[in-house]
Each structure stands twice: as C-alpha cells, then as structure tokens.
Amino acid sequence: MVIQNLNRKDEVLDKIRRSSDLPGLAETIGFFNALKEIENRNVTEIANAILKDYGLTTKLLKVVNSVHYLQVGEVTTISRAIFLLGIEYIKNIALALKIFDHFQKNSSNREILNTISQAFCGGIFAQKIIHDLNFVEEEEAFICSLLHPLGKILVAFSLPEKIAEVRRLSAGEDMTEDIAASQILGISYEELGMTIAREWNFPKKIVRSMRNISRSELVPDPQETEKLSMVATLSTEISNTLGMDLQKDEKTDKIGKLIEGYKNHITVKEGKLDSLIAATSQDLNQLAEDLNLDLREIPFNKQLEDWAGQEGPTTSDAEILEFKTEALKPVDAFFKKEDREDSVSIFSKGIQEINTSMLRPFVLNDIITIALETIHRGMKKIKIERTLFFVKDTVEPIMKIRFGFGDKIETVKKWFIIELERSSDIFNLSVSRNDDLIIQDIYSKQIKKFVPDWYRKNVRSSFYMILLPISIKNKNIGLISLEGFQDGLQEMSQEYLNYMKILRDQIVLAIKQLASEK
Helix, strand or coil: HHHHHHCCCCCCCHHHCCCCCCCHHHHHHHHHHHHHHHHCCCCHHHHHHHCCCCHHHHHHHHHHCHHHHHHHHCCCCCHHHHHHHHHHHHHHHHHHHHHHHHHHHCCCCHHHHHHHHHHHHHHHHHHHHHCCCCCHHHHHHHHHHHHHCHHHHHHHHHHHHHHHHHHHHHHHHHCCCHHHHHHHHCHHHHHHHHHHHCCCCCCCCHHHHCCCCHHCCCCCCCHHHHHHHHHCCCCEEEEEEEHCCCCHHHHHHHHHHHHHCCCCCCCCCCCCCCHHHHHHHHHHHHHHHCCCCCCHHHHHHHHHHHHHHCCCCHHHHHCCCCCCCCCCCCHHHHHHHHHHCCCCHHHHHHHHHHHHHHHCCHHHHHHHHHHHHHHHCHHHHHHEEEEEEEEECCCCCEEECCCCCCCCCCHHHHHCCEEEECCCCHHHHHHCCCCCEEECCCCCCCHHHHCCHHHHCCCCCCCCEEEEEEEEEEEEEEEEEEEEHCCCCCCHHHHHHHHHHHHHHHHHHHHHHHHHHH
C-alpha cells in the first residue's frame, strides 16, 4: 500500500511538472525572481519592474485599493503601494496574481476558477477574522491564506477530474480535503503545494505557512510562522467546508468545531459567523459586479450565496462593504470595462495622491517617485520610452540620474551624465533659462547642433525629448527628462503638458515645504 501511494505521488508530481502549459509559467516565476534579485535596491527599480507588465500593474492597484486601505487615500502608483505596504507584500501579491492569471488563461475547465474563488474566499475570510486581533498583519494573513491551497489549485489545473473526487470523499467520510487528497492522489494538497512552491523558489515564509497545523500541534505561544499557518489552515478549511454539498446546519457544525479548536488563539465572537461569511460573500459578488463576471455559474459561489441567503449585492450593498478586493481577475477579457486607463485619469489621480501624501509627514524621495511614475504611466499613450529625474551633483558641475522609469535604466545611468556650464546643449539651455522644452526630432537640422554627440550615439534616431527643469528661487536643482518615439507625439496635447508641469510643480512645493519645516 505504501509503495502504491509512493507511485501515485510520483505520478501526480510528474504530471504537474510536465504539464504542457507550465513551461509558460516559467516566465511568470522568472518575473517574480527578478523582483527578488532587486529587493535590496530602491523602490523605483521594483516599481519599474512591475510597471512593465500593464495587466499586473492594474490588478495590483485594484487589490491595494480595497476599502481596507482607503484610509490613506486612493493609491494610484506602484511606488506608493510599496511605501504603504512594504516591498515583501507587493512582491508576494504580484506573484499570486501572475500565477493565478496564468492558470486561468491556460485552462478552460471551470474547476480552476472554482478553486481559485475558494482561495480568495480563504484570504478574505482570514483578513476579516484577525481584523480586531493583535495576532498577525492583515496583509500577511491575506496573502498566506490566499496561497495556502496552492496544491489544490495545481491539481485543479492539471488533474481537474480528481478535485470532485477528493471533495466527495472529504464530505462523505468527514475528513479534511487534505487527508482525502492523500488517499486519492497518494500525496496531500499540503505536501504537493509546498513541494512545488520550493521548486519555484517561493518566499520561505509563504512556503512554511502552507503547512497545516492541527489542533494537537497548537502551542501556547506560537511563533510568527506558526501563527500564519494557523490562520491560513483555519481559513482554508472554512472555505473548503463552505464549498461542500451539505445542509447549512451541517456546515455550521463543522465550522463550529474548526473554530473551537483554535479558540485559544483565534476567536470568532458568538453570533458573528453568519455576518463574517455574508460579508465575504458580498466581497466576491462585488468583485463579479466590477468585472461583469457572472459567478452564479461557479459552484462554490452558489454554495456561499446559499449560506448567506442572498441573491448577490445591489448597488447600495457595494457602498457599505467593509472590504473590497479585485484580486480575482480570471482572464484579460474581463478587463473590457477598462481596457486601458485614460491618461487624464492617471494624471488626475496621481496629482491627488501626492496632495494626500503631503497632508501627512512625507519623505521627499517618495513624492518625487510618485510624480515620476505618474508621468511615465500617463505618457504611455505618447509612446514614452524613459522618464528620468536628474539632480545636481554637490561637488562636480554635473547632473546625474537619481530616479528613472522605463527601459534599461541602470545602463542609461552610466552614460547619461549632463555636464553643466561648459556647454550650450539642449540640457544646459533648458536648465540655465529655466525653460520647458519639447524637441520633436533630435536629428532635425535646426536642433542637431544642440544635441551632444554622446547622447545621439546612445539613443534611437526616432526619439523626441521633453525637458522640465526644477528650480527653487531661480536656482536650478534638477531636471525631468522624457524620451519617446516621435510618432507618439501625434497624441500629445496641451492638457498632458499641463499635467506634467503640475506634477513638476508639486515636487517643487514638496521641497519648499520641507525646507520651511527645518
């Protein structure tokens, strides 16, 4: 029997590793590992890596802008999301969104969406049950619970016919799905998920949180990893129970026993269970409303609605939700309502975000980074290639790049150094005269002699350039430089230029505000 189970275990792992769709996932994992490699660099570099993936950027900002986070104002840039929530959280949610998106795009079976819906239910429920507890961070509870059932998700993707079999055995024999999976697959969801997560170089904290902690293993004073495992295990088991084809009183009894086992660490006040589950159901239904996605066709969501005794949220329901998450994005088709963010909207929201940030104590670099990212995202329609922020060197008469968004920024930093005072090139003209300049063609006869040879050698001939100097009391301290493809200029408008100037002026205001406080 043991040998038979080992054979089945190896077969399942081999099937998942050799899945015809998983080679494409290597790119997803590679993207995440690239973020790991630059985690010790500045926020701009990490934000820049994420911004290269438009879909991921949009999804991340939607997750961050749940009502839970709106106490700090709407977050419209990846930079500010990192400032508020930390590098590790943003990387982890990026990983989850990329992987889930891959699974959904490359699978036509309904079971994968059903299983991912359950995973998000577990993540949302985890965040809710520890909201009033000084136990673990809500963000960590959400992401660890979201990824806790990775093994089950992998089976749903590669062996969807086995999911229902496991579910039936679990309900019929009154055992956890993890134990039922062991009997049917020869390997538990837990072991499967942790094995693949290690092979994919998941963060150690997330891998460890995938371990199921039984009631017999609970200790009076658990460590952080044990706490996360505890929250994730309980939330996942509750989500699994909600998906069972049982009567409500049977589910209530099962969930009651689960909660009772963790009562010394995680408490759910008597009479609160129904409202917690109803609120979780509302979150998923609100998500469906936002995405124009009919989750009523998804079995798990139907079970959840049956428990909550609702037909789905109305418009007024949406206004009073405690938590709003839009992390669940099945396929790109569901983004049709907002296929591309409008540039004016990006600019307007970025300006408001800076205003909100400056109402509280702030770090100047944060304001500069948010402004720069807003310009870069807002100018995408204008075929922007790079958005750079230069500052004067304190010793030499030169300007160097401090921050940058776009392509090959680290390489550009090595050669793009502006010499001051000795030259009459376009950079010095803009800085010395404090003039905002647009150079439509760096090779045109009228402008060619003002463009340094070292610059032309390093950029494409089809580039345009926009220069916005930064001056305080008629003294130049920096420069914003935008580079892009000439054919993008046909989309340029005075309105876009005005927004860029406002963002530049916000940087100036932030510098003045900090100077006056010293």
